Amino acid sequence: MSSIIEAYRRRTPGSARLAEQAGRLLPSGVTHDSWHLTPYPPFIDRAEGSRKWDVDGNEYVDYSGGHGALLLGHGHPAVVKAVVEQMPRGTHPGTCHPLQVRWAELVTKLIPSAEKVRFTASGTEATMMAVRLARAHTGRPKLLRFRGHFHGWNDHMAFSVSSNFDGTPTPGVLPELTEQVVLVDPGDVAGLREALAKRDVAAAIIEPTGASWGQVPVSPDFLAALREATAATGTILIFDEVISGFRCSPGGAQAAIGITPDMTTLAKILAGGLPGGAVCGRRDILDGLEFASEANPGKWKVPHNGTFNANPLSAAAGIAALSIVGETDACRRAIDYAARLRDEIERVLRDVKSPWVVYGTYSGFHLFLNPERQPVTRADIESCGCDYRLFKAVPRATNHKLRVGMLAEGVELFSWPGGPTSAVHTEDDLRRTCDALRRTILAMRDEGDVA
Numbered sequence: 228m229s230s231i232i233e234a235y236r237r238r239t240p241g242s243a244r245l246a247e248q249a250g251r252l253l254p255s256g257v258t259h260d261s262w263h264l265t266p267y268p269p270f271i272d273r274a275e276g277s278r279k280w281d282v283d284g285n286e287y288v289d290y291s292g293g294h295g296a297l298l299l300g301h302g303h304p305a306v307v308k309a310v311v312e313q314m315p316r317g318t319h320p321g322t323c324h325p326l327q328v329r330w331a332e333l334v335t336k337l338i339p340s341a342e343k344v345r346f347t348a349s350g351t352e353a354t355m356m357a358v359r360l361a362r363a364h365t366g367r368p369k370l371l372r373f374r375g376h377f378h379g380w381n382d383h384m385a386f387s388v389s390s391n392f393d394g395t396p397t398p399g400v401l402p403e404l405t406e407q408v409v410l411v412d413p414g415d416v417a418g419l420r421e422a423l424a425k426r427d428v429a430a431a432i433i434e435p436t437g438a439s440w441g442q443v444p445v446s447p448d449f450l451a452a453l454r455e456a457t458a459a460t461g462t463i464l465i466f467d468e469v470i471s472g473f474r475c476s477p478g479g480a481q482a483a484i485g486i487t488p489d490m491t492t493l494a495k496i497l498a499g500g501l502p503g504g505a506v507c508g509r510r511d512i513l514d515g516l517e518f519a520s521e522a523n524p525g526k527w528k529v530p531h532n533g534t535f536n537a538n539p540l541s542a543a544a545g546i547a548a549l550s551i552v553g554e555t556d557a558c559r560r561a562i563d564y565a566a567r568l569r570d571e572i573e574r575v576l577r578d579v580k581s582p583w584v585v586y587g588t589y590s591g592f593h594l595f596l597n598p599e600r601q602p603v604t605r606a607d608i609e610s611c612g613c614d615y616r617l618f619k620a621v622p623r624a625t626n627h628k629l630r631v632g633m634l635a636e637g638v639e640l641f642s643w644p645g646g647p648t649s650a651v652h653t654e655d656d657l658r659r660t661c662d663a664l665r666r667t668i669l670a671m672r673d674e675g676d677v678a
Contacts, residue, residue, distance in 0.1 A: 231628060231670050232266060235635040241282035242270040261294075261642040265627045269634060274301035277652045279639070287639045288656045288663075290592075290646025295440060295470040296495035298561055298590070299548060300651035306499045309547040313539055326542035333549040334507055337477050340466070340491045341507035345516055346537035350469035350494030351379030353504035354432065356531060357490050358383055360506065361430035361463040363515045363529045371422055371431040371462070373413045373445075375438035375615045378467050378492075383408060388438075389619055413438060413445055413615050416452045423460040430463040430490075435480040440470045442593050442643050443615040444586075444608065450486050457489075463512065464488040469495055469504070470647070473552045474561070475589045483589070496552065499544030502535065557650040561590035564657070565648040568592055571661045573605065579668050582678065584608060585645075593645035596629070598622045600678065628676050629667060636663030 236243065246267035249256035257263050269281040277300055279289050289301070299306065313326070331344040347353045358370055370383055374392050378384040382404050386397045396405045409428060411418045422428065431453065437444040457464040466488040471480040473496040481487055490508030497503055507513070515529045535541075551557055569592050572585040584595040586608045595618060597603065607613055621643070630640050638660050640646055671677045 229628070229674055231632045231635060231667070231674065235631045236266065238285050238635060239267075239269060239281060239283050243267060245270045245282065264630060266631070269639070276300045276302070277649055277656050285637065287634065287637055288652075288659050289639055290648070290660075291639055291641045292647040292649055293500050294495065294641075295474070295591075295647040296498070296500045298474055298496050298557060298647075298649055299499075299551060300649045301500075303499075303548070303551070303651075305551060306544050306547045309499075309543040310501070310540055313543040316539070318540055319535075319538060324537075324539050324542070326539050326546060327537040330537065330542045330545050330549075333546060333553065334493070334497070334505060337473065337479075337482075337549065337553055338468075338491055338493070338507060339478055339481050339487045340489065340509070342510040343513035344505050344507040345513060345531065346542075347494075347504040347506065348502055348533055348535040348538070349379070350467075350492060350504045351381050351384075352533065353469070353492035353494060353506045354378045354384060354465075354467060355381045356529075357432070357465050357492050357506045357508075358430060359529055360490070360512055360515050361465065364512045365429045365461065365463060367427050367429035367462075369407050369409055369428045371409045371411060371419075371428045373433055373438070374410055375413060375443050375619050376432075376434045376467070377439055378432055378434075379469075392616070413443055414449050414611055416449065416456075419453060420456050423456050423462055426460055426462075428460070428462050430465050431457055432465040432467055434471070435466045435468065435484065435486070435488075436471045436475065436588060437611075438615065438619075439643060440591050440647065441588050442645075443618050444588065444611045446611040447484050447486070449611070450484060454486050454488070463490060465490045465492065465508075467492050469493060471589070472496060473549065474558060474647070476558055477553050480589075496548060497545055498541040499546075499548030501538075501541040501544045503538065503541035503545060558590070560650040561648050561652070564650075564652045565590045565592055568648065568652075568657055568660065569605075571657060572664060575661050575665050575668075579665060579672075581668055583668075587645065590648045591645065592648070593618075593643050594629075594640075596622055596625050596644070598625065625671075625676055628671055628674075632667035632670055633663055636666055638663040 271279050272282045334344045335341045377388050382400050394410050409422045468479045472493040476483040494504035582597045582600045586605045587593050
């Protein structure tokens, strides 16, 4: 057996037992695809700040960060206090409550595109609603997406993310639905303009920092061209800021870049790490949710229910988190830490003569595992000069071994591999991460996993 795998198994017998039980109850033993890991993922018992502890008591520097939701780290006192105080007041009144108003006020204050807000229970639901509103507003049938970009798991978005780049449906998705989705390569301005010229596209949706939180970066120049092309053709521009919202800046990527979309989808940091999402944007588009009135005779509204929309616990956590984001330097601290981490990881890779490349923007980092040892540099990637397929074809076995090796060294990476950083990561976290990466790469080299 691999010494890396064996070291991990020795540390995690409790996780092994739980994984065996989970495998009998849950498909592949997980409830989210990115949690799948060979031989098994760690089972986490508790978390605080930038660290978490598994059921065996092992401590990890955390770079999963609640899938990007925890800009303020695990268990921020203000967020915890807000939720604890709300709990006895009610977890589900089943009607309107004051917190939804304050929550919406903060969103409209921070996000440039947000004139009105509709809360949902997740980011996937937010993108579903945004597309529906765009179709209702324009009367057009089609959606334009960029290959490799992730917008949740609903049927309009569940293909051409990590596979099926030709537009064919993934299992369970109707071919008739995929025919209404126009796919364009990220960065292809000519292809974008050609696709929009037919004026049958209701909306174009994009992750403004690039696919999968910048795994495939997108340039500000391309975003500017996208904004120009959509405006010229009456196409609704949707920024999917489920990850980047409140993270690139208090106003999200759109505020940091200076390009305002017609609609924005939000989740993660929005609800302070609890379940919650939102679609926000131009008043005239969001008014599609308004009930018909004498002022609009014969106009039918876009229906929208949702048991946990604006749940008061999520609202309480969201208000606390967004207040901190808007009033402190939390975004800047996370961004600065990520920049230092990328530089130090680059030094490690250079020292051990690894062909891997670290890159990223804002408060995140990615590792390009470069299985073909291509002469690609960090500057090449960050200048958006590389084919998206290069980064989406992550070598699974190598990635699994890397993640297991890092876990055995006390660091959890997200599945890209890489991760979002937080405002509470420390210099000790940075040192531990780089030391763990150095040891893991050398161990993988000894076992023939990397050159």
